[in-house]
Amino acid sequence: MLKYALLGFLNYFPMTGYELESYMSATTAYFWHAKLSQIYTTLKKLEEEGLLRSQVEPQEERPDRRVYSVTEAGRKELLGWLQEPLTELEPKKDALLLKVFFAAQAGKETVLTQLRLQLRLHERQLQYYREQTPALIERTVGEFPQLADDGLLWEASRRHGELYEEMYVRWLDETIHKIEEAFPE
Amino acid sequence: MLKYALLGFLNYFPMTGYELESYMSATTAYFWHAKLSQIYTTLKKLEEEGLLRSQVEPQEERPDRRVYSVTEAGRKELLGWLQEPLTELEPKKDALLLKVFFAAQAGKETVLTQLRLQLRLHERQLQYYREQTPALIERTVGEFPQLADDGLLWEASRRHGELYEEMYVRWLDETIHKIEEAFPE
DNA sequence: CGCACCATGTAATGCGTTACATGATTTT
DNA sequence: AAAATCATGTAACGCATTACATGGTGCG
Numbered sequence: 331m332l333k334y335a336l337l338g339f340l341n342y343f344p345m346t347g348y349e350l351e352s353y354m355s356a357t358t359a360y361f362w363h364a365k366l367s368q369i370y371t372t373l374k375k376l377e378e379e380g381l382l383r384s385q386v387e388p389q390e391e392r393p394d395r396r397v398y399s400v401t402e403a404g405r406k407e408l409l410g411w412l413q414e415p416l417t418e419l420e421p422k423k424d425a426l427l428l429k430v431f432f433a434a435q436a437g438k439e440t441v442l443t444q445l446r447l448q449l450r451l452h453e454r455q456l457q458y459y460r461e462q463t464p465a466l467i468e469r470t471v472g473e474f475p476q477l478a479d480d481g482l483l484w485e486a487s488r489r490h491g492e493l494y495e496e497m498y499v500r501w502l503d504e505t506i507h508k509i510e511e512a513f514p515e
Numbered sequence: 516m517l518k519y520a521l522l523g524f525l526n527y528f529p530m531t532g533y534e535l536e537s538y539m540s541a542t543t544a545y546f547w548h549a550k551l552s553q554i555y556t557t558l559k560k561l562e563e564e565g566l567l568r569s570q571v572e573p574q575e576e577r578p579d580r581r582v583y584s585v586t587e588a589g590r591k592e593l594l595g596w597l598q599e600p601l602t603e604l605e606p607k608k609d610a611l612l613l614k615v616f617f618a619a620q621a622g623k624e625t626v627l628t629q630l631r632l633q634l635r636l637h638e639r640q641l642q643y644y645r646e647q648t649p650a651l652i653e654r655t656v657g658e659f660p661q662l663a664d665d666g667l668l669w670e671a672s673r674r675h676g677e678l679y680e681e682m683y684v685r686w687l688d689e690t691i692h693k694i695e696e697a698f699p700e
Numbered sequence: 701c702g703c704a705c706c707a708t709g710t711a712a713t714g715c716g717t718t719a720c721a722t723g724a725t726t727t728t
Numbered sequence: 729a730a731a732a733t734c735a736t737g738t739a740a741c742g743c744a745t746t747a748c749a750t751g752g753t754g755c756g
Contacts, residue, residue, distance in 0.1 A: 338617035348736080362612070364716080366736085392723085393734085395734095427547070427675055428519065429601070451602075451604050483615055489690070490690075516743085559709090577707060578750085
């Protein structure tokens with residue numbers, strides 16, 4: 331799946347594995363992320379499959395840059411994936427919910443501590459989507475005007491992040507109060 | 516991590532791998548799931564580590580049942596995990612959002628078709644959390660009254676599912692309308 | 701007649717993380 | 729003086745999925 335994220339980014343313009351990682355961290359990280367090591371091995375595999383090609387740009391005093399770009403076959407592969415509909419819900423994993431599910435065995439204060447900590451983390455993330463991400467999208471669309479249509483969809487995914495964090499904060503609030511009331515000291 | 520889900524369930528009462536899978540499907544599947552094959556191999560490993568023990572119950576005309584239960588070491592391991600706070604946000608993956616992010620390259624109608632399909636799936640899931648899950652929790656607490664405290668936290672995780680699906684439906688609605696307006700025929 | 705349920709497991713493969721290995725330049 | 733940025737990769741390991749392998753009972 332990382333495969334398609336890489337093809338998607340490289341279809342905007344050619345770049346290195348290192349640059350791909352920083353773009354992903356700044357944009358898709360909320361719903362798709364990867365470590366550098368995985369990015370490098372995946373890029374190599376995609377080149378072997380003929381979906382990417384690379385060119386080495388020599389540099390002084392630094393490792394040479396290996397710049398990847400999408401081949402015609404790669405573009406077709408990306409388009410094919412974009413057109414395939416998702417006919418089922420994605421299974422998800424959330425370790426916090428798993429802990430909450432079994433938390434009765436650990437006692438009230440333990441759960442509450444954990445939920446309050448999560449509340450701070452999600453509030454901070456919510457703030458990030460509200461205050462940092464819009465400017466990032468505007469800046470990118472400003473820099474590459476041919477990507478204006480894409481900007482609309484980037485904004486849609488940012489909005490998902492915002493709504494998700496709002497929902498999470500609300501649930502944490504609600505749950506903290508319910509636990510406080512239900513297990514009085 | 517599946518490890519802790521298995522320890523958590525088996526700490527309620529002993530059961531087989533097959534039964535673990537059906538409990539998980541009915542309850543934690545929304546935030547934690549596993550295939551039977553993985554459950555069987557993990558149970559085996561946990562027994563080797565001394566966190567579980569198993570007893571074989573012979574059956575006629577069917578494969579013998581292997582019933583697992585938690586050892587003292589297993590209970591400690593579970594408690595230890597429950598007490599460890601999660602100090603970071605969980606990275607998540609959502610293939611639909613990845614598609615939406617890159618969807619401009621595939622055209623308006625392709626995205627809309629996909630979003631409308633997802634809307635139906637999420638509406639159905641929302642209905643499930645509202646209409647089916649509460650009865651399941653009540654039934655279980657009724658059957659095992661010593662799990663009343665646990666019931667409160669099961670309800671909290673169900674509520675997260677409900678809020679999540681409400682949020683997702685709202686976002687899909689919003690996004691579908693925005694795309695319809697922004698790319699008029 | 702076919703499908704779902706009960707019940708167990710192994711083998712191959714793929715996806716992802718952590719650790720290892722290197723090293724100059726720029727910013728705090 | 730330390731940390732972040734730029735820049736590349738390999739190796740070992742762990743977690744998860746898919747496919748393989750078996751087979752009786754009960755329901756519609």
